[in-house]
Amino acid sequence: MPVQVIKVVTDEGVEGVCTVGDWRYTELNWQQIATLRELAVGEDPLDRDRLWSKLSAASRFLNPVWWGGFDNCLWDIAGKVAGLPVAELLGGARKSGSAYYNTAGATVEALIRDGEEGLAAGFTTLKDHLAFSFQENIRAFGLFRDAFGDEIGLMHDAALTSYNFDEALEVGKALEAAGFIWFEEPIDDRLHAENKRLCELLDIPIAGAETLMHDPVLGEFWLRSGATDVLRVNARHGLTAVNRLAHIASELGANVEPNSYGPLFGLAHAHVVCGIENVDWFETAPPADGAAMGIEIGLLNPVVPKNGTVTYPATPGLGAEWDWKQFEKKRIAVL
Incomplete structure (x- = not known):
């Protein structure tokens, strides 16, 4: 089963990383990815409520809260900026x-x-x-x-x-x-x-x-x-x-x-x-x-x-630790 991993990077280089779904519902389609890029790039990553409202308003003909993985990346970023675990x-x-x-x-x-x-x-x-x-x-x-x-x-x-x-x-x-x-x-x-x-x-x-x-x-x-x-x-x-x-x-x-x-x-x-x-x-x-x-x-x-x-990991954000070499071995596409 394919698993999409989404990465959001701020202008300051802070990265938020999360899977798109859990073990099910693991993929964003091209339309959703394009919508995210159009509406989110340039916004304040710490203003989650504004981004949530903006994406919700733009999703009349898309599934509700399809951007959950993106939202989780924003929490990861917020924790790293604050120096606190998301918990x-x-x-x-x-x-x-x-x-x-x-x-x-x-x-x-x-x-x-x-x-x-x-x-x-x-x-x-x-x-x-x-x-x-x-x-x-x-x-x-x-x-x-x-x-x-x-x-x-x-x-x-x-x-x-x-x-x-x-x-x-x-x-x-x-x-x-x-x-x-x-x-x-x-x-x-x-x-x-x-x-x-x-x-x-x-x-x-x-x-x-x-x-x-x-x-x-x-x-x-x-x-x-x-x-x-x-x-x-x-x-x-x-x-x-x-x-x-x-x-x-x-x-x-x-x-x-x-x-x-x-x-x-x-x-x-x-x-x-x-x-x-x-x-x-x-x-x-x-x-x-x-x-x-x-x-x-x-x-x-x-x-x-x-x-x-x-x-939960005591490190800031969601606390995921990655072996990016292993990740690259398994990665089959970048969208």
Whole structure:
């Protein structure tokens, strides 16, 4: 899979570097690159809000916040100019953050074995992506709790299922009984009224709007209107969007939580989980081999959780360390 890396250079020679996406959505097309060059060159790289507003206004017929990788480069530059890690620019909430382990397996037994491997690696919270019927999934919740015990945090992500409203409600009640932390994407995110009703009827937090992350305006609406309790975000859509949504969520007493490994092979999300107060979790996958993907193209310090925690580089900016000779070996084009 091709990975685009974007570099933004200021007149003073300060460089901001980030991947365009995470392990998915990794490419800017020629039209977007041309738009960036036309609208961004000559602007103040430290005036992120002006650039965000300008690019947003010019993107009527383009995907929302397609410039997330560019925005992340501006945060990298801002940190280097200030002499601070991006986590501190975001608020400096903590020096390390908790990571959860995504279990994998085709059967409940295989999922339990994989969960035990995660626990042996130091994780204390596990998330499943069960893809069975809602009745089979409900049975699995009890088996997970019996196998892992009451002290282990458990989450259920229903992205691989297709619950209807009544099934999701029954699943949610079963998750409450089993003491799960949250119920993620219980039904199609776009079913606004149904998601709002689930949030009203269930005590377990609903983590949602993941398929709407590309449009922060929709995410804000879902959160403000009560159609999700925990808003899923991804820094591939820009740290500015994540930070703005986090402030809105904080006003509402809610969290935003990063989806997947994130841009720059975990580094961007490590800054998010450590920098922002109302973020509790770092998601370690997908992809399962994210760190290896980064190393392959020359990134020397992709994020690898240790004992269920992650931290960020103490150096200014995003803190990426590159072997540029290795990068050049792998590079196939310059756009």
